Amino acid sequence: MTSATTKPVSRRAVLGGLGAVAGSGAVTGFPTIWAQNIKDVVLHHAGPPVTAIPAIAEQATKDLGFTVQMQASENADLLNRFLSQSSAIDCADIALTNQRYLIGRNVLQGIPVGKFKYWDQTLSLFTKGEYPDGRKIIQQGITPSMVLYATDATGQKVTKGGAASDFVTGIPTVTNGDTLGIRPDLVGRKVDSWADVLSPEFKGRAAIQDNPTIGIIDIAMAIEARGDLKYGDKGNMTKAEIDKTVDAMLETKRSGQFRSFWTSFDQSVNLMASGEVVIQSMWSPAVAAVRSRGIPCTFQPLKEGYRGWGYTLGVMKHVDGLKLDCFYEYMNWYCAGFPGSFIAREGYYSAQPDTARKYLTPAEAAYWFDGKPAATDILSPFGKVMEKAGNVRDGGTLWQRLGNIAVWNSVMDEDRYLTRRWNEFITS
Numbered sequence: 001m002t003s004a005t006t007k008p009v010s011r012r013a014v015l016g017g018l019g020a021v022a023g024s025g026a027v028t029g030f031p032t033i034w035a036q037n038i039k040d041v042v043l044h045h046a047g048p049p050v051t052a053i054p055a056i057a058e059q060a061t062k063d064l065g066f067t068v069q070m071q072a073s074e075n076a077d078l079l080n081r082f083l084s085q086s087s088a089i090d091c092a093d094i095a096l097t098n099q100r101y102l103i104g105r106n107v108l109q110g111i112p113v114g115k116f117k118y119w120d121q122t123l124s125l126f127t128k129g130e131y132p133d134g135r136k137i138i139q140q141g142i143t144p145s146m147v148l149y150a151t152d153a154t155g156q157k158v159t160k161g162g163a164a165s166d167f168v169t170g171i172p173t174v175t176n177g178d179t180l181g182i183r184p185d186l187v188g189r190k191v192d193s194w195a196d197v198l199s200p201e202f203k204g205r206a207a208i209q210d211n212p213t214i215g216i217i218d219i220a221m222a223i224e225a226r227g228d229l230k231y232g233d234k235g236n237m238t239k240a241e242i243d244k245t246v247d248a249m250l251e252t253k254r255s256g257q258f259r260s261f262w263t264s265f266d267q268s269v270n271l272m273a274s275g276e277v278v279i280q281s282m283w284s285p286a287v288a289a290v291r292s293r294g295i296p297c298t299f300q301p302l303k304e305g306y307r308g309w310g311y312t313l314g315v316m317k318h319v320d321g322l323k324l325d326c327f328y329e330y331m332n333w334y335c336a337g338f339p340g341s342f343i344a345r346e347g348y349y350s351a352q353p354d355t356a357r358k359y360l361t362p363a364e365a366a367y368w369f370d371g372k373p374a375a376t377d378i379l380s381p382f383g384k385v386m387e388k389a390g391n392v393r394d395g396g397t398l399w400q401r402l403g404n405i406a407v408w409n410s411v412m413d414e415d416r417y418l419t420r421r422w423n424e425f426i427t428s
Contacts, residue, residue: 141235
């Protein structure tokens with residue numbers, strides 16, 4: 001998918017850029033015999049539907065000279081594929097939380113930092129665990145640096161305390177701070193707290209995500225905001241905290257608070273677009289999808305802050321030779337701007353925002369990153385009007401959102417116990 005706002009990157013330019021990373025050991029071009037065979041290479045890229053987008057694969061194939069195929073699966077199925085079918089995948093969108101499940105399982109290999117052209121342009125949230133002004137990010141849940149740096153090329157262990165090293169488990173690609181989605185035309189009042197998802201005013205019109213590792217954090221944000229419980233770490237609860245949270249959820253469910261527990265992107269969109277639900281856990285692209293239908297929907301900033309998350313692009317252990325070199329080339333292409341601009345139009349942030357800006361119009365960059373009123377109508381990645389000129393993005397600037405993360409998505413130490421209690425809640 002190429003338009004006036006996208007600038008295709010030639011394979012020659014990418015290779016030239018790789019060669020410019022002096023002293024890094026980056027690939028500087030394929031040997032002649034390999035270059036003749038590059039057209040036969042197929043990279044299988046697996047990820048969630050909001051990033052494993054065929055239009056991105058089509059542009060990569062056009063620009064790089066080998067074939068990239070996207071395979072999209074929802075998160076639970078995706079993790080299962082990484083663990084049980086890794087030989088059928090070459091590179092993968094890996095959530096930071098899923099890295100907890102994959103590291104040490106002989107699924108991935110380490111990526112040399114020196115092979116990556118855009119390391120210095122990657123958000124310091126990932127590379128240093130801090131904001132541009134030097135503030136440390138909140139240490140609740142799984143922060144990016146906890147699972148990013150590998151001890152060696154095998155990628156089977158991470159460094160202690162997130163200490164920097166020469167290898168990473170995956171290249172940072174996408175991040176955001178999640179919050180509640182609301183129907184401003186239907187809620188009937190100001191919504192400014194996570195506690196509102198539990199408010200009796202929205203009885204039978206609220207929904208949460210049916211994912212124990214994420215859903216319980218959203219409810220914990222609401223319970224803590226309501227003043228019922230103060231958690232030590234909402235991203236790593238004790239058994240006692242899990243019990244208190246799930247017991248509160250069971251009581252709320254019995255009262256008829258929840259209309260639904262959604263498991264897929266489309267479900268969340270349809271619940272909100274139909275008006276069945278007026279407040280719910282939501283993803284930014286789902287809000288965008290509702291708005292692209294001409295229906296009011298807000299990704300509502302809340303006073304307690306956002307639930308943060310991130311994705312990395314990893315490479316499977318079996319990938320070697322020419323295909324591994326192709327992965328490195330694809331890795332650099334992926335972070336050079338086109339995919340970053342594509343996902344920016346969904347409401348996500350590239351981990352290399354400066355490269356994404358180059359593929360956005362000035363009006364788009366000002367709207368998505370700078371919190372400025374839209375100078376023109378803002379379009380979705382697929383060309384639908386999502387925001388009228390003059391409007392301002394929910395949550396303001398990039399750092400107003402990412403600078404206000406209260407907890408990161410997580411896999412808790414008591415994950416198995418949490419899953420049992422969550423299933424009790426869902427089936428009750």
